[in-house]
Amino acid sequence: MEHPAFSLSGLSLVGGVMGYARKGSLPSLIAGVTFSAIYAGAGYLLKNNMEYGVQTALGASTLMFIAGINRGIVSRYKKPVPIVLTILGAASTLYYAKKYEEFYL
DSSP states (O other), X not given: OHHHHHHHXXXXXXXXXXHHHHHOOHHHHHHHHHHHHHHHHHHHHHHTTOTTHHHHHHHHHHHHHHHHHHHHHHXXXXXXXXXXXXXXXXXXXXXXXXXXXXXXX
């Protein structure tokens, strides 16, 4: 269950660094590093069966989904970044919501 969190951590970091390298976007770098750290923390919590791992991953995924929707509305989904954020956010939100339901409800 921690594998998706670690994968999303890496993808977030790469995306943030790419946004900064290509466009000089400091917000992309900050968001990428922040999401990467949150997902890495969630992965660590999940791997060690500690409290709040699923909740942390679910929260980060939901925020990524919302960020993708917000960016998509502005660009009318004509750019690839909002599409990727929305798809990854939606998929990971559904995954971690299902895991939350399995373990806590």
